[in-house]
Amino acid sequence: MTTAGIDVGSSAVKAVVLEKSGEAFSVLSHVEARIRKREVGRVVRETFDAACEAAGIRDLHYVATTGEGEETPFATGHFFGMTTHARGALFLEPRARAVLDLGALHARAMAVDPSGRVLASKMTSQCASGSGQFLENIARYLGVSLTEVGALSLSAGRGETVSSICAVLAETDVINMVSRGIPTAEILRGIHESMAGRLARLLQTLAVSGVVFVTGGLAADDGLVGALARALASGAADGAAPVPVRHALSAFAGAIGAAIWGEYRYRKIGQEGYSWTAAATA
Amino acid sequence: MKTFVGIDLGSTTTKAVVLDEEGAVLGRGITNSRSNYDLAAEVARTEAFVSARFSLLRAGVERAAGPAALDRLLRAFRLEQRLVQWARLRQWIEASAPRAAPASLQSALAATLEELFARLVAEEEERFRGDEAADRSDFFRDAAGSAYARVAQEIADPRGVTCDLLIGLYDHSIIAVENEPLDLGFPNHIRAALARCEGAPGVAEAAQAAASADLEIAASVGTGYGRARLPFPKEQIRSEILCHGLGAHAMFPATRTVLDIGGQDTKAIQVDGDGLVTSFQMNDRCAAGCGRYLGYIADEMNMGLHELGPLALESRAPVRINSTCTVFAGAELRERLSLGERREDILAGLHRAVILRAMSLVARSGGIADEFTFTGGVAKNPAAVLALRNLVAENYGERRINISADSIYTGALGAALFARRAA
Numbered sequence: 001m002t003t004a005g006i007d008v009g010s011s012a013v014k015a016v017v018l019e020k021s022g023e024a025f026s027v028l029s030h031v032e033a034r035i036r037k038r039e040v041g042r043v044v045r046e047t048f049d050a051a052c053e054a055a056g057i058r059d060l061h062y063v064a065t066t067g068e069g070e071e072t073p074f075a076t077g078h079f080f081g082m083t084t085h086a087r088g089a090l091f092l093e094p095r096a097r098a099v100l101d102l103g104a105l106h107a108r109a110m111a112v113d114p115s116g117r118v119l120a121s122k123m124t125s126q127c128a129s130g131s132g133q134f135l136e137n138i139a140r141y142l143g144v145s146l147t148e149v150g151a152l153s154l155s156a157g158r159g160e161t162v163s164s165i166c167a168v169l170a171e172t173d174v175i176n177m178v179s180r181g182i183p184t185a186e187i188l189r190g191i192h193e194s195m196a197g198r199l200a201r202l203l204q205t206l207a208v209s210g211v212v213f214v215t216g217g218l219a220a221d222d223g224l225v226g227a228l229a230r231a232l233a234s235g236a237a238d239g240a241a242p243v244p245v246r247h248a249l250s251a252f253a254g255a256i257g258a259a260i261w262g263e264y265r266y267r268k269i270g271q272e273g274y275s276w277t278a279a280a281t282a
Numbered sequence: 283m284k285t286f287v288g289i290d291l292g293s294t295t296t297k298a299v300v301l302d303e304e305g306a307v308l309g310r311g312i313t314n315s316r317s318n319y320d321l322a323a324e325v326a327r328t329e330a331f332v333s334a335r336f337s338l339l340r341a342g343v344e345r346a347a348g349p350a351a352l353d354r355l356l357r358a359f360r361l362e363q364r365l366v367q368w369a370r371l372r373q374w375i376e377a378s379a380p381r382a383a384p385a386s387l388q389s390a391l392a393a394t395l396e397e398l399f400a401r402l403v404a405e406e407e408e409r410f411r412g413d414e415a416a417d418r419s420d421f422f423r424d425a426a427g428s429a430y431a432r433v434a435q436e437i438a439d440p441r442g443v444t445c446d447l448l449i450g451l452y453d454h455s456i457i458a459v460e461n462e463p464l465d466l467g468f469p470n471h472i473r474a475a476l477a478r479c480e481g482a483p484g485v486a487e488a489a490q491a492a493a494s495a496d497l498e499i500a501a502s503v504g505t506g507y508g509r510a511r512l513p514f515p516k517e518q519i520r521s522e523i524l525c526h527g528l529g530a531h532a533m534f535p536a537t538r539t540v541l542d543i544g545g546q547d548t549k550a551i552q553v554d555g556d557g558l559v560t561s562f563q564m565n566d567r568c569a570a571g572c573g574r575y576l577g578y579i580a581d582e583m584n585m586g587l588h589e590l591g592p593l594a595l596e597s598r599a600p601v602r603i604n605s606t607c608t609v610f611a612g613a614e615l616r617e618r619l620s621l622g623e624r625r626e627d628i629l630a631g632l633h634r635a636v637i638l639r640a641m642s643l644v645a646r647s648g649g650i651a652d653e654f655t656f657t658g659g660v661a662k663n664p665a666a667v668l669a670l671r672n673l674v675a676e677n678y679g680e681r682r683i684n685i686s687a688d689s690i691y692t693g694a695l696g697a698a699l700f701a702r703r704a705a
Contacts, residue, residue, distance in 0.1 A: 010613055034446060037431070037584050040620065046440065071620070105613055127568075128609030143457045145450060168569035168578050168608045169546050172293045172507075179319065179511065 002028070002055075003062040003266065004274075005259030006048055007084070007252070008069035011035055011104035011133065012217060014252050015047040017055035018259040025091065025260060028055035030252045032217075044072055060274045064262030066254050076274060079261045081254060082108070087116045088257030089213040092247040096213035098206065100199060100244070101254070102224075103216050104132040109202045116257075122205050127166075130198045132218050134167035138191055141174040142184050146221075152185045153223025159189035188223060196227035203232065203242060212242045219250030284500040286705060287330070288698025289323050290525065290691070291315065291508035294545025294574060295421075295659065296322035297694040298330035300497075305702055309334030310691050314421050318461045319511040323504070328467050331497060332359070335468045339492035346484025355485065358475035361410045363466045365403065367422045370464060372399045374455035382451055387442060394443040401433050402426075410478070423456055424586060431584070469493055501705040503697040507546070520700050522693050523551060523562050529696030530655045531557025534684040538652040541644055541670075542692065543660035545573040548640045550647035563647040569608040571639025573660045579632055582612040583625070590629060594665035597630035611635065630665060637669040641677065650678045657689035 001021075007014040012035060017028045031051040035043050048063070065075040066084040081101070089099040090112065101108045105128060110121040128134055139146050160182050165173050177187050203212060212232075218224055225244050233241040249256065285308065286301040292315060300309040311329025315322045336356060343352045376395060383391050430452050438445035472493055476486050504512035505525040512519065530540040531553060540551040548571050551562040569575050580587040601623060605611040611632060618628050644650060654674065660666045667685055674681050688695075 010616075036445070036449065037582070038435075040616075068617075105609065126605065126610055127607045131609070133609050140453055143454055145454075166568045166608075168574050169293075169567055172546055175315075 003259045003262040005255035006065045007254035008067040013043045013047045014255040015051035016255040062262035062266040063274045064258035066258040084254045084257030086112045088253030090116045093213045095211040097210040098208035098212040101215045102218035111206050130195045141171045150222035153188040153192050156185035156189035159193045160186045162190045162194050192223045192227040196231040200231035212244050214246045215253035217251045219246040286702040287502040288694040289504045290693035291506035293507040296326040298326035299694040299698045300330045300334045301698045319508040332468045335492045339488045342488025358478040362471040362474045371459050374458045375451045501701040503701040505697040525693045525696030527553045527559040528557045529692035536653045537655040539650045539654045542658040544658045548572045550643040552648050563643045575608045575636045578608050591663035591665040594629035597626040600630035603631045603635045633665040634669045653682045655684040657692040659690045661689040
C-alpha cells in the first residue's frame with residue numbers, strides 16, 4: 001500500500017511517498033521545494049510529481065495534505081498540522097515525548113504521548129522575531145545561504161548578544177553589527193542564542209522533559225539546535241534537561257505524518273485511490 | 283559657485299540635497315543605505331550633483347531643443363548608469379558561480395547567465411527606445427531584483443540550472459554591487475548619453491557647459507539614523523528631529539505638526555513658528571507603522587514599492603487587516619489572495635494599518651491643533667495619503683494637510699539649511 005503526504009508550509013512544500021508492508025512504513029521518496037514567490041498550487045503540484053517520480057510510483061491509495069494544503073484539488077484528504085507533526089515525529093524518533101515544530105512564521109511546542117496523541121501545545125505569538133522567516137532574512141542580509149548558517153554559527157567562539165529584534169528591521173541591526181566589525185559567525189551565533197532562548201521558554205511553559213524531537217526546516221540548522229540544547233540545559237538539574245533530537249528527515253515530519261494518517265484513513269473508510277499516471281495524461 | 287550639502291543618512295535610504303548660494307534647491311539624490319554608510323553618503327551626493335548639473339543644463343537644453351529633449355537626455359543618462367550596474371552585477375555573479383553549482387552544471391549555468399543578462403540588457407535598451415516614461419523604482423536593487431527574478435523564472439530549468447540557484451546568486455551578488463563605489467557620475471556618462479540622443483543643435487553645448495561648471499561644496503551637514511557614522515566632524519552633525527522640523531518649516535512655514543514616516547522609524551514632531559521642535563514621539567523598533575512595512579508588502583507581491591499606492595486607490599471595499607507584525611501581514615496577504623480577495627482591497631487595508639500605527643504617535647506627541655505636514659518616503663504614496671486624510675478627519679476634524687512630492691528630502695533639506703546657516 002502506498003500513500004503520499006504533502007506538507008504545505010508558508011515558505012516550502014514538502015512531499016513524501018510512503019510504502020507500508022506488513023506493519024512497517026518506509027519512506028520511498030522525499031522532495032522539498034521552496035515556494036519563494038511562486039503560485040503555491042503550482043509548487044505543490046511540482047513537488048508531488050517529483051516525489052512520485054522519485055519513488056517510481058504510479059498509483060497511490062491516498063494523497064494526504066497538511067499545513068496550508070487544504071485547497072489542493074487532487075488530494076484525497078487533509079489533516080491538521082499538530083496531528084501530522086506529532087505522528088511524523090514519533091515515526092522518526094519513537095522516544096519523542098515532545099515535538100518542537102520550527103516553521104517559517106511560528107514555532108509550536110507539543111507534548112505527546114507514545115501513541116502520538118497531542119497532550120498540550122503552545123505556539124509563539126504574533127510577532128515574527130525569532131521565527132524561521134526571521135533567520136532567513138538575517139542570512140540574506142548577511143549574504144549567507146541558509147545551508148551555511150549552522151556551521152558558521154558553530155564555528156564562533158562567542159555570540160554577539162542581540163536583544164529581541166523585529167524580523168524586518170533586523171536588516172539594519174545586522175548592517176550595524178557588520179559595520180562594527182563583528183564577524184558573521186558571531187552574529188549568527190548570537191541570533192541563534194536569542195532564538196533558542198525564545199524556544200526554550202516555549203517548551204518550559206509545557207513543562208516537557210526527555211526527548212524533544214525537532215521538526216521543520218530549521219531542524220537541520222546545527223547552530224540553532226546546539227544553542228537550543230545549551231538553553232535547555234542551563235537552569236536545569238543535571239540529566240533533567242530536555243534534549244533536542246532530530247533526524248535527517250525532520251523537515252518532512254509533517255508530510256510523513258500526513259501519509260501515515262492517510263494510510264489509516266484509507267484502511268478505515270476505503271476512499272478511492274489516486275492514479276498519478278491517469279492524472280498526468282489527463 | 284558655492285553649494286551647501288545636507289545628507290540624511292536614513293536606515294533604508296540616504297538622501298542628499300544641494301543648495302545654491304541663495305538657498306534654493308539645486309539638486310537632490312537618493313540611494314539605498316544598505317550596509318555601507320560612507321558609500322551611501324557618497325552615492326547620494328554623486329546623485330545630487332548629477333541632478334544639480336541637470337538643473338544647470340535644463341534651461342540651455344530646453345531653449346535649444348525643447349523639454350522632450352531634456353527628458354530624453356536624462357533617460358539616456360539613467361540608461362548608461364543602469365548598464366554599468368548590470369555589467370557589474372554580472373561580473374559578481376559569474377565570479378561566484380563556480381562555488382554555487384557543481385562542475386557538471388557549470389557550462390549550462392554559464393549559458394543561462396549569458397541569456398539572462400542579454401535579455402535584461404535588451405529590456406533596458408528597449409525601454410529607452412520605446413520612450414517609456416521612467417515609472418520605475420529609484421533603486422537598482424528593486425528594479426533589477428524584480429526583472430532578474432522574472433527572467434530567471436522564465437528560463438530556469440527545474441532539472442538543471444534552477445530558479446533557486448539563479449536567485450541565490452543574485453542575492454549573494456547584489457550586496458557586493460551595492461557596497462562598491464560604481465562610477466555613475468555626470469562627467470563620465472553625459473557623453474555616451476548625448477550620443478544616444480540624436481543631438482539637436484545646442485544640446486551638446488548646454489551639456490558641456492553644465493559639465494564644466496565649478497560646483498564647490500562650501501559646507502555640509504549630516505543627519506539621520508546613521509549620522510554618527512558619517513565621515514563628518516561632530517559640529518557638522520544635527521539630530522534628525524531638528525532637521526525634519528527645520529526642513530518642514532522651510533517648505534511650509536505655518537506648519538505646527540510634522541509626521542515623518544521613514545523607512546524604519548516614524549516620528550511625530552511638534553514645532554513652533556521658527557521651525558524649532560517643542561515635542562516629539564518616535565516608534566519603537568518594529569516595522570509595523572513605518573515604510574519598511576510597505577516595502578515588505580511590495581516584495582511579497584513582486585511589485586515595485588511605487589506601484590502599491592496607485593493599485594490600493596482602486597479599492598472599493600478595503601479589508602480589515604488582522605495582523606500587526608509585518609511578516610504576519612505578509613502571510614495574511616498571501617492567504618487572502620489565495621482565497622480570491624481583490625489585491626486592491628487587501629492593499630487598501632494594509633495602507634490603513636500602517637497609518638493607524640503612525641497616528642497613535644501623533645496623538646502621543648500632542649495631536650494636531652493646526653497646520654499639519656506629512657513627510658518622509660511614505661508621503662509619496664497616494665493610498666497612504668488618503669488613509670492619513672481619512673484618519674485625520676475622523677480624529678481631529680478639518681485640518682490643513684501639507685504634502686510635497688519632495689518630502690522624502692525634508693531631513694536632508696533641513697541639514698543643508700543648517701549647513702548654509704553655519705557657513
